[in-house]
Amino acid sequence: MDWSQVDVTIPRSSLGAAPIPGVHMAGFRYRGTGPAAIAMVAHPAVTLLFDLGDQAWAVDDDHGVRLPGDVAVGLLPGGVTVRGAGAGECLQVRLSPVLATELLDTAGLTGTFAGLDDVLGPSARRLGDRLRRTTSWDERFAVMSGFLGSRLDGRRRVDREVAYAWHQTHLHHGRTDVSTLAAETGWSRQRLWSRFRAQVGLSPKHAARLVRFDRAARLLAGGTPPAEAAARAGYSDQPHLNREVRAIVDATPRGVAAEPWLAIDHAAWPAFMPRSPRA
Structure with a gap:
């Protein structure tokens, strides 16, 4: 994959909402016309991926499991790759394992990945649709921050x-x-x-x-x-x-x-x- 064809955007400090500890976000835009394959590295965070482009992207692993659309990737996943047929956009959100446990249903997610509705319930589809209706990365980051912030009050606390x-x-x-x-x-x-x-x-x-x-x-x-x-x-x-x-x-x-x-x-x-x- 030609990384010169990838634009990266991260939240600016001037976005209205205060940052949420344990949350990091980045937006990726692939401008290429050929197929894209992005292998993911094991990282000490639970990762949420939102497919925001016009062409459907999907996530697969070494065991032949393949999921289209928005997904959650747990700790220590094996051979996870994001694939697309052409140009596309993706919002990636990394949550510390503690915050992920408090905000999501992460039971059984370690070592694998799942559809976002499996960890967020019905709100996953509404959130994805809202993100895809936005017109800028600033809006997307603000929508995501607002969504996660709204779940803080009702979260279950870890010890x-x-x-x-x-x-x-x-x-x-x-x-x-x-x-x-x-x-x-x-x-x-x-x-x-x-x-x-x-x-x-x-x-x-x-x-x-x-x-x-x-x-x-x-x-x-x-x-x-x-x-x-x-x-x-x-x-x-x-x-x-x-x-x-x-x-x-x-x-x-x-x-x-x-x-x-x-x-x-x-x-x-x-x-x-x-x-x-x-x-």
């Missing part, structure tokens, strides 16, 4: 201890110890493990692995050598990084660095890009 454990895992790039987190929450290790897995969809250990991998993938895509990326992302050495990358995306670190799905992340998700160690 404070679980939210704290996730926040610390993300803040420290996966360099967290479950026993330490349990002690800081006042829970036993077993209770934290059980409640975290039930509410987030992954165990604390797997959540930390995903966060570490995400940091390493962005470092590699930015040109950081594998040995340095391993050290900065918290792996014991480069072979450790090799094993984890292979386990999560079935690739080598150098293969990850060359994958097209990270080619425009600096434009779409600047808040997630790792800083230079000297910054």
Whole structure:
């Protein structure tokens, strides 16, 4: 896919609504006339995809499952690719696992993807139709922010201890110890493990692995050598990084660095890009 044919738009700070913690959005417009195939990387967020173009796009995976239209992608999906026959537009919304649990029905979503109506109910169709009636990315971002904001009051809360454990895992790039987190929450290790897995969809250990991998993938895509990326992302050495990358995306670190799905992340998700160690 020719990424020079992809325009990326992100929300401006001047959009009227206050940002919602745990929500990041980006709009993509593919101007090419040929088929498009965008492979998705495992990321520590639940992803909502809205097909806003005139030509129907679809999402499929390595197991032959294919869904057209708007979809939700869970944590650690395997081989998920967005495909289109030609030019199109897509709104991508990333929700932290804690916020996704509170706002969506994410039961069973980990490791796979589903139609948006499966996680949002009847409101999914109305939201998609409203987004497709808009005429600008600013309007789309405002509609999406308003929709998510309207669900905050009625959301079901995850345990404070679980939210704290996730926040610390993300803040420290996966360099967290479950026993330490349990002690800081006042829970036993077993209770934290059980409640975290039930509410987030992954165990604390797997959540930390995903966060570490995400940091390493962005470092590699930015040109950081594998040995340095391993050290900065918290792996014991480069072979450790090799094993984890292979386990999560079935690739080598150098293969990850060359994958097209990270080619425009600096434009779409600047808040997630790792800083230079000297910054």
